[in-house]
Amino acid sequence: MKIELMKTLFAATTALVALSGTAFAQGIENYKPVTADMLANPPAEDWLMFRGAYNNQGYSPLDLINKDTVGKLQLAWAWPMAEAGIQETAPLVHNGIMFLQTNNNIVEALDAKTGTLIWQYRHTLAELPTTWSYQINQARRQKNSIALYEDKVILTTADAKIVVLNASDGKLVWEKQVLDYNKGYSYTVGPLVADGKIISAISGCSIAGTAGGCYIMAHDVNTGDEVWRFNTINDPDNPAQQASWGDVPPENRWGGTPWTTGAYDPETNTTYWGVGMPGPYSELIRGSGDGSVLYTNSTLAIDVSTGKLKWYYQHLPRDNWDLDSPFERILVDQDIDGVKHKLLVTVPGKNGIAFALDRDTGKYLWSKETVYQNVVKSIDADGTVHINEDLISSAVGEEHLICTSVSGGKLWQAGSYSPLTQAYFVPLTEACNTVAPTQTEFTAGNAVGAVKFGPRVLPEGITDAGLMQALSVNPTQGESKWQYRSRPSMTSSVLATAGGLVFGGDAARDVKAWDQETGDVLWSQTLNAPIGGYPMTYEIDGEQYLAIPTGYSNAASSISSAFPEIPLPTGAGNSIFVFKLPKSAS
Amino acid sequence: MLRFVAPALFLLGTGVAFAQTSGIPPEELTNTRRQAGDSITVCVDATGQSRAFDLDVAQAIGDALFLQVKPIEGFGGFPVNGDGFMDELTLAMNNTCDLFMGVSVSTEVQVSEVFSITRPYVTIPFVLAVANSDWQKLADIPLDQRLGTAMSSIGEMTYITWAQQRAKSERWVRLPYADPDLMASRVLDGTIAGMILWQPTLAKLRADRPDAQKLRTIATDPVAETAIRVGALVSSRDSFLRNQVDQAIDALVADGTIQGLLDKHHYLGHAGE
Numbered sequence: 012m013k014i015e016l017m018k019t020l021f022a023a024t025t026a027l028v029a030l031s032g033t034a035f036a037q038g039i040e041n042y043k044p045v046t047a048d049m050l051a052n053p054p055a056e057d058w059l060m061f062r063g064a065y066n067n068q069g070y071s072p073l074d075l076i077n078k079d080t081v082g083k084l085q086l087a088w089a090w091p092m093a094e095a096g097i098q099e100t101a102p103l104v105h106n107g108i109m110f111l112q113t114n115n116n117i118v119e120a121l122d123a124k125t126g127t128l129i130w131q132y133r134h135t136l137a138e139l140p141t142t143w144s145y146q147i148n149q150a151r152r153q154k155n156s157i158a159l160y161e162d163k164v165i166l167t168t169a170d171a172k173i174v175v176l177n178a179s180d181g182k183l184v185w186e187k188q189v190l191d192y193n194k195g196y197s198y199t200v201g202p203l204v205a206d207g208k209i210i211s212a213i214s215g216c217s218i219a220g221t222a223g224g225c226y227i228m229a230h231d232v233n234t235g236d237e238v239w240r241f242n243t244i245n246d247p248d249n250p251a252q253q254a255s256w257g258d259v260p261p262e263n264r265w266g267g268t269p270w271t272t273g274a275y276d277p278e279t280n281t282t283y284w285g286v287g288m289p290g291p292y293s294e295l296i297r298g299s300g301d302g303s304v305l306y307t308n309s310t311l312a313i314d315v316s317t318g319k320l321k322w323y324y325q326h327l328p329r330d331n332w333d334l335d336s337p338f339e340r341i342l343v344d345q346d347i348d349g350v351k352h353k354l355l356v357t358v359p360g361k362n363g364i365a366f367a368l369d370r371d372t373g374k375y376l377w378s379k380e381t382v383y384q385n386v387v388k389s390i391d392a393d394g395t396v397h398i399n400e401d402l403i404s405s406a407v408g409e410e411h412l413i414c415t416s417v418s419g420g421k422l423w424q425a426g427s428y429s430p431l432t433q434a435y436f437v438p439l440t441e442a443c444n445t446v447a448p449t450q451t452e453f454t455a456g457n458a459v460g461a462v463k464f465g466p467r468v469l470p471e472g473i474t475d476a477g478l479m480q481a482l483s484v485n486p487t488q489g490e491s492k493w494q495y496r497s498r499p500s501m502t503s504s505v506l507a508t509a510g511g512l513v514f515g516g517d518a519a520r521d522v523k524a525w526d527q528e529t530g531d532v533l534w535s536q537t538l539n540a541p542i543g544g545y546p547m548t549y550e551i552d553g554e555q556y557l558a559i560p561t562g563y564s565n566a567a568s569s570i571s572s573a574f575p576e577i578p579l580p581t582g583a584g585n586s587i588f589v590f591k592l593p594k595s596a597s
Numbered sequence: 598m599l600r601f602v603a604p605a606l607f608l609l610g611t612g613v614a615f616a617q618t619s620g621i622p623p624e625e626l627t628n629t630r631r632q633a634g635d636s637i638t639v640c641v642d643a644t645g646q647s648r649a650f651d652l653d654v655a656q657a658i659g660d661a662l663f664l665q666v667k668p669i670e671g672f673g674g675f676p677v678n679g680d681g682f683m684d685e686l687t688l689a690m691n692n693t694c695d696l697f698m699g700v701s702v703s704t705e706v707q708v709s710e711v712f713s714i715t716r717p718y719v720t721i722p723f724v725l726a727v728a729n730s731d732w733q734k735l736a737d738i739p740l741d742q743r744l745g746t747a748m749s750s751i752g753e754m755t756y757i758t759w760a761q762q763r764a765k766s767e768r769w770v771r772l773p774y775a776d777p778d779l780m781a782s783r784v785l786d787g788t789i790a791g792m793i794l795w796q797p798t799l800a801k802l803r804a805d806r807p808d809a810q811k812l813r814t815i816a817t818d819p820v821a822e823t824a825i826r827v828g829a830l831v832s833s834r835d836s837f838l839r840n841q842v843d844q845a846i847d848a849l850v851a852d853g854t855i856q857g858l859l860d861k862h863h864y865l866g867h868a869g870e
Contacts, residue, residue, distance in 0.1 A: 095622040095624040095625065096622055097622065143674055144672035144673055144674050144681065144682075145674050145675050145680065145681055146674075147672075147685065148681030148684055149681070151621075151625070195674060217677050217678050217680060218674060218675070218677070218775075219677060219775030219776045220776065222776065222779075258743070258770045258772070259772060260772070262779065263772045263773055263774065265677050265775075266678075290678050291677055291678060291749065292678055295757060295761075296748065296749060296757070296773060297773060298770070298771055298772055298773055405761060406758065406761055407754045407757055407758055449754075450703075450749050450750060450751050450753065450754040462678065462679075563622040563623075581623050582623060582624065583622040583623060583624055585622075
């Protein structure tokens with residue numbers, strides 16, 4: 012009887028989900044499915060995934076908007092996003108439709124030519140119980156990516172589900188509860204579809220209930236069945252990984268969250284992910300001694316067929332300062348003297364150090380410092396990273412000034428690589444903060460936090476918070492091509508195009524177009540709020556469009572005291588601005 | 598008002614640990630004056646260790662002030678690094694709670710412009726719990742055994758501070774636990790010899806788990822005893838309430854009400870500071 016009642020309730024709930032999940036549903040006629048071939052070779056006019064292509068380059072081959080025409084850009088349309096939140100959205104475009112995810116897992120489909128709403132899907136989270144404060148907090152972020160595949164839109168949600176929508180009308184097709192949100196699991200990173208699998212990674216790996224398990228996972232794209240999972244803090248196949256945690260068994264380990272959607276190499280069927288910091292932050296608290304706490308702050312190369320680790324490289328061992336290294340991994344191919352070089356290029360962590368690895372072997376190739384940092388003392392020719400042990404607290408309350416800060420250096424804002432100029436463009440912030448392990452027992456006996464961070468401040472002698480760093484990249488070195496410094500911090504990801512331009516923006520609400528070769532600013536426009544999310548571009552009916560997200564920015568607010576003459580808006584203003592050239596110019 | 602809230606948020610954002618979140622979009626913060634009449638909204642941490650006791654104290658405070666108490670399950674479920682914690686606390690104290698009970702009053706307490714902290718209404722110790730009946734104090738436990746500590750707690754801090762002053766061979770290996778249930782299981786199965794945790798947490802384990810009756814407390818020698826002073830947060834929107842609550846706490850400590858509640862919940866410690 013009880014079971015029957017439960018079934019009825021469940022059915023009623025499901026029906027409610029189906030009914031309430033879609034607020035508007037006008038529908039798209041003749042939607043052309045996104046094929047596997049398209050994902051492998053994205054049409055120039057589309058922007059099919061997180062960073063445009065599997066290689067995560069954030070590069071578009073479109074060139075109608077170029078050095079000669081960019082000054083003529085005009086506003087085509089603008090759109091206020093569905094809810095306020097932290098702006099980290101990554102718009103996608105296919106078939107003339109823009110798919111836009113906002114916070115609380117709301118997805119909107121807009122006519123990419125006019126900005127007219129076609130449908131909206133509102134994920135029906137269960138009423139978030141009070142023990143879900145972390146998920147509530149995470150749901151407020153504008154999630155950074157969704158995925159398109161066949162006639163579906165795929166998203167990952169704050170309540171640890173994979174949700175699949177019908178792309179033409181936004182209706183729910185199926186959803187899968189991947190992990191238990193009651194333990195604290197929550198998605199903050201979007202999915203990647205490759206080899207018939209939905210590949211993504213879970214967050215919430217620093218909550219009590221998730222001890223010992225943080226996963227990159229693959230699910231069948233059609234059924235949602237789990238194909239494999241890889242645990243970033245407990246790899247029984249690698250004794251070195253286990254030993255790196257010292258005396259700490261898996262059930263007392265936390266952290267290792269992959270925060271940014273991975274890259275994929277179809278040629279080798281390999282996916283590449285970055286992993287974040289260990290928990291607790293301080294080794295004094297976590298009990299791991301001088302262990303390197305693998306695979307935190309590492310790049311992982313995983314076989315997409317099996318989920319097995321091919322190789323790993325740790326960018327920051329023994330992290331004590333929440334300088335996690337989960338950010339975008341970019342795949343770069345360069346033909347030099349008839350030899351094809353397959354690189355993985357990244358500024359993986361908050362300390363802003365750029366790395367290049369051989370992506371087939373994981374071999375370290377080179378590294379290059381960008382912003383001021385004091386945590387890495389040196390990196391050997393074989394890639395062994397030596398940290399500054401003087402900055403490790405040996406007593407509770409012992410404070411050190413750490414550069415960069417917990418807010419970066421580098422943060423979630425992704426850089427882009429341009430094959431046109433063989434340059435990697437990285438948005439960065441100059442910042443330091445004090446760090447001290449401590450006991451922050453808020454509600455008595457129930458601790459939440461073991462490190463105290465001081466205010467973000469500029470490094471001594473530096474007056475500009477913002478840095479746009481262009482690096483010339485090849486298999487043997489990464490050298491500074493140019494730098495553009497600014498008082499306000501950089502707040503958006505950047506976009507490189509075949510028009511010789513790179514687009515990005517800052518806390519002062521200015522979106523800029525730089526000349527990839529020189530760093531000269533060729534176009535600038537002040538908008539309503541700090542520039543955010545992931546700028547992208549697409550083409551419809553022979554016209555190139557440039558989409559710029561704006562809105563509430565943690566990258567702006569965390570260091571705004573460094574540029575007090577630039578007031579931040581008191582409203583979030585989360586919006587999409589879309590520019591194009593007048594007909595005569597294009 | 599928002600002009601003042603924005604810098605306050607910056608201060609908050611800088612004070613706590615976070616990995617990938619920071620700050621609160623301004624729209625999330627209400628800018629209204631509560632029309633509460635003769636009632637106060639009292640929040641507790643839903644995952645707090647002394648929730649029922651704290652709500653009893655809140656009711657006593659309400660009774661003393663002739664105010665109706667509206668209890669609300671506050672928030673909980675934060676990462677061990679505190680990610681997002683101050684965001685949600687700021688929202689709770691700005692938008693919802695007049696009082697937030699069960700707050701640890703220490704030098705490490707979070708500070709903010711959206712709340713102030715009352716004087717402590719109770720002081721409760723950390724204890725060392727073991728299952729082995731041969732041990733009467735921490736020093737009786739062989740050094741090759743391991744200990745568990747409630748992660749990021751003041752009790753853990755005391756142990757770490759002591760241990761750091763000794764050679765590795767002269768101290769116990771310590772493992773941090775965020776889940777007291779799991780830590781208790783590991784004491785009972787022998788994985789760790791004992792656990793240092795807040796006494797109300799042990800009282801709750803004993804109440805919830807029959808097998809936890811095997812756990813008993815022993816002296817922490819040679820590590821010093823540690824206790825938490827427990828108070829409440831009061832919304833900065835009502836500074837008058839802060840004074841009233843402090844006066845009520847004084848009265849409840851003096852007339853034995855708090856001690857009575859300690860006894861009711863089988864808590865060690867004493868009323869007030």
